Amino acid sequence: xxxxxxxxxxxxxxxxxxxxxxxxxxxxxxxxxxxxxxxxxxxxxxxxxxxxxxxxxxxxxxxxxxxxxxxxxxxxxxxxxxxxxxxxxxxxxxxxxxxxxxxxxxxxxxxxxxxxxxxxxxxxxxxxxxxxxxxxxxxxxxxxxxxxxxxxxxxxxxxxxxxxxxxxxxxxxxxxxxxxxxxxxx
Amino acid sequence: xxxxxxxxxxxxxxxxxxxxxxxxxxxxxxxxxxxxxxxxxxxxxxxxxxxxxxxxxxxxxxxxxxxxxxxxxxxxxxxxxxxxxxxxxxxxxxxxxx
Numbered sequence: 001x002x003x004x005x006x007x008x009x010x011x012x013x014x015x016x017x018x019x020x021x022x023x024x025x026x027x028x029x030x031x032x033x034x035x036x037x038x039x040x041x042x043x044x045x046x047x048x049x050x051x052x053x054x055x056x057x058x059x060x061x062x063x064x065x066x067x068x069x070x071x072x073x074x075x076x077x078x079x080x081x082x083x084x085x086x087x088x089x090x091x092x093x094x095x096x097x098x099x100x101x102x103x104x105x106x107x108x109x110x111x112x113x114x115x116x117x118x119x120x121x122x123x124x125x126x127x128x129x130x131x132x133x134x135x136x137x138x139x140x141x142x143x144x145x146x147x148x149x150x151x152x153x154x155x156x157x158x159x160x161x162x163x164x165x166x167x168x169x170x171x172x173x174x175x176x177x178x179x180x181x182x183x184x185x186x
Numbered sequence: 187x188x189x190x191x192x193x194x195x196x197x198x199x200x201x202x203x204x205x206x207x208x209x210x211x212x213x214x215x216x217x218x219x220x221x222x223x224x225x226x227x228x229x230x231x232x233x234x235x236x237x238x239x240x241x242x243x244x245x246x247x248x249x250x251x252x253x254x255x256x257x258x259x260x261x262x263x264x265x266x267x268x269x270x271x272x273x274x275x276x277x278x279x280x281x282x283x284x
């Protein structure tokens with residue numbers, strides 16, 4: 001199936017770029033590999049029927065946030081210097097902890113719609129996912145009815161209107177905080 | 187559907203982000219690894235929104251807003267630390283150490 005091959009291509013691009021973010025010694029190289037990871041993730045979002053989120057991912061994350069990172073790296077004139085690793089016992093302990101975390105997270109790979117329905121209902125019998133999950137709620141169905149932006153705008157401006165308005169307060173606080181912190185003398 | 191594979195990729199990216207946070211010393215690289223972890227969680231939200239409805243994507247929207255605010259404040263803090271210590275190496279920033 002074509003979509004599956006495209007998915008695995010972008011998934012491997014994302015994982016390899018993410019590894020390079022951690023491995024690269026120069027922070028600017030790390031930042032560019034992180035941009036690559038985010039673009040690959042945006043492609044995966046498009047494949048998973050989340051076109052709006054994929055677009056926002058490219059505009060906000062790969063565009064705005066990463067440019068902010070690059071500005072700060074260049075402002076601080078980083079990029080030289082020796083090893084960037086922590087002391088040997090500390091980072092070895094870190095890798096062991098991460099191994100435990102990975103072994104606990106990896107069973108997620110076995111999840112399917114059927115298994116999710118089974119655990120959702122806690123029934124001993126095989127549950128039909130079509131009965132458990134309201135298919136009118138699914139993203140694909142909503143896109144057919146309202147289009148891509150309308151699909152996400154309806155819950156955003158109805159069910160989640162108050163959290164949405166509160167984010168504006170959060171952003172204002174963040175702007176004021178960033179200016180106060182970065183200014184030499186207020 | 188690709189539910190299982192998406193969750194696997196999400197778990198892998200999150201793990202790589204944790205490795206970066208635990209292993210590196212440069213504050214900016216650690217910050218980028220935190221962004222990577224946020225992105226990994228966004229992927230699992232989007233994957234599960236195929237089953238549970240569009241609310242997952244709305245949540246990704248909020249996560250992105252919070253991440254942008256966090257990046258602005260965090261980078262301002264790193265700038266202030268750099269101005270004080272002339273380095274962003276976390277091993278040299280140990281004021282709270284007894």
